[in-house]
Amino acid sequence: MDNATPSSSWVQQAVLQMRASDTYQSKVFDEHYETLPVPVWNSQQNWLVVGFGVNSRTGGPLGAITSRAPHLVCAIEWPSAALHWVVDNTAQRAWPTQAGLPEPVIPTDRQGDLTQRRQRYYEALSRALDKGAFASKPPADARAACEAARATRDALLPASPYKNLLPHYATPLHSIDGWIAANCG
Amino acid sequence: MPGPIGGALSGALKTAWAAVTNLFSETPAKGPCVACAAKKTIVGPAWEKAANDVFPGQQNYGNCGLQSSRQLIEQAKGGKLNKTEEQFMNDAIASCGAGQGSTPETTGGTSAEARKCVMQQYGVASTVQPATVANVDDALRSGKGVIISSDADTIWATQGEAEGMGGGGRHAVVLTNAIYDSNGKMTGVDVNDTGLGRRYAMSTEDLQKCLTSGSGKMNVTDAPIWPTN
Secondary structure, three states, X not given: OOOOOOOOOHHHHHHHHHHHOHHHHHHOOOOEEEOOOEEEEOOOOEEEEEEEEEOOOOOOOOOOOOOOOOOEEEEEEEOOOOEEEEOOOOHHHHOOOOOOOOOOOOOOOOOOOHHHHHHHHHHHXXXXXXXXXXXXXXXXXXXXXXXXXXXXXXXXXXXXXXXXXXXXXXXXXXXXXXXXXXXXX | OOOHHHHHHHHHHHHHHHHHHXXXXXXXXXXXXXXXXXXXXXXXXXXXXXXXXXXXOOOOOOOHHHHHHHHHHHHHHOOOOOOOHHHHHHHHHHHHOOOOOOOHHHOOXXXXXXXXXXXXXXXXXXEEEEOOHHHHHHHHHOOEEEEEEEEHHHHHHOOOOOOOOOOOEEEEEEEEEEEEOOOOOEEEEEEEEOOOOEEEEEEHHHHHHHHHHOOOEEEEEEEEOOOOO
């Protein structure tokens, strides 16, 4: 991807590139769940992280819905879109998890179908990354970054209607809220 | 008035032109094609019977991709396999790396590459292609077998199912036919869905959403398998 000009569809393009990769095509089954990409960062770098795991319900109304930790994780580097896969037994630790956080609740006032809501999330997250949100370094334009970060936060859960995946979003949401609290007054 | 040589040439040209038009009436058309549309807009009782006979109903494992592969194999080979759903799945786990889970509903998962391997085991050659509407259109115009991948909720929403039923996973289904308008433009597809245990149609617009939400790859048989009448 063009590093110099990240676009409003950067996240969408990054996800499509991830799916086109050899690792994805050989390791990820259609019957696996796939989480939304969530932002993760440290003092040097920020990434989008996507988790994959065995789904107890794919392909039909079979069995009870249960949450299973990701057994595959892909970290997509911002802004290069380089892919880093964790495909061994360390994958569970690669997914951001913090004990004791409450399980998120999907808002009921969702507008549009799943495809439209997912698109809104991708666009908000692309904008947020472009404006310097979800990084250790304070953003140059705090107002724009905070606006995009809040839009990302609002769009995340409506983009996933899957209740069995909600426990996986508790820590990423907590991190997003933490970034907003620290940078947006 | 053409002389003898001109007349012979004219006849040869007519013959050649007829051969060319016959050839192209049998091959996939990328653009609107009235001749192809007339041929494929209304699928007949042979297709209906084939698409119905090959459909196994609702799956009993997490094996939508395998049950989809099985339909293409049986349609291509012209008969039912002498294996139970479980035997077919276990063979695919052993030979092509289909998913071995801890419970029935977590067993039998596949990627497009695994499905290609399974079909090859039964003598059905296929390719894994980028999942695009154009590729679906090309394949179905010539009666080839197609398996697509979609986010489960995205495809089931087209049938009015409640959100969340898919559990966050994807789903593989067979496309048995394309529907065209009078200009030869594909307006929808017919689906055999072993997850819902139903056969249905969906629009090209919905197909685009499904393909975008899926794995990005689709299976296409090398040879045509569906009746065109």
